[in-house]
Amino acid sequence: MQVITDESQAWLRELRDPATREAAATRLHGLLLRAARFEVARRRRSLAHVPAGDVDDLAMQAADDALISILAKLDTFGGRSQFTTWAYKFALLEAAVKVRRRAWQGHEVKIDETVWTRLATSDQSIGDELETGELLAAIAQAVPRCLTDHQRRVLTALTLDGVPVDVLAQRLDTTRGALYKTLHDARRRLRAELGEMGLLG
């Protein structure tokens, strides 16, 4: 049984009570903005081409969106963490997704599937790299043989082309979770194939 700390109880009480809700929400927004600015600062290098004012707008939007999510999901807080830790994760997620998408704004997502042919035929005989080279070539040969077109494109984009999952989700009109499920299924299929070939321990 979880025991909700006094501090977390106070947040819940004040955010639910009409008499204190607005002040508590304002105070919480301040904390969420700090978290969002922290996240945006961590990722500032990917936004080198974006004006400083626009970058801070991203943090503000992230804090705004996080507050809306938190207030809508207040009853789902189960007290398994501090309330503030629970709240911060919404702000950090919102900020991270916004930064990833802003960094890729205007960039075409190109999925180069010829890479599998190159990897399948690349030099495997470089000293102690023989084993990893052989395994990599076997994976590259298994990809077109074992995976669906969608699995292959998602695997290529996320693991070889470095497309962030949130960006790919936006372009394909789907979700992070759905794309990761596709990636997970593709990995499982490849592992099974390599296992049958005796290449995985």
Added chain:
Amino acid sequence: MTTSNDRRALIDRLLGPGEPEVTCDECFELLDQYVDLEAGGDDPDARLPGMRAHLHGCPACREDHESLLEFVSLRSRT
């Protein structure tokens, strides 16, 4: 790919963790608890199996985890 380490890292990304893992949605649900256990010196993997494997296999959730842990740790020191 020029070095053995590069190749191993690529193989790791292609094949993923290879053990049971939570989904991205479950990871988000559990992330605050996981981080508070970590920050408190407990063993989060004993309490929340499948999280470590997912954080290994999902770069976006891994980044979210690193950010939350760092931010919470920073706040607790100020």
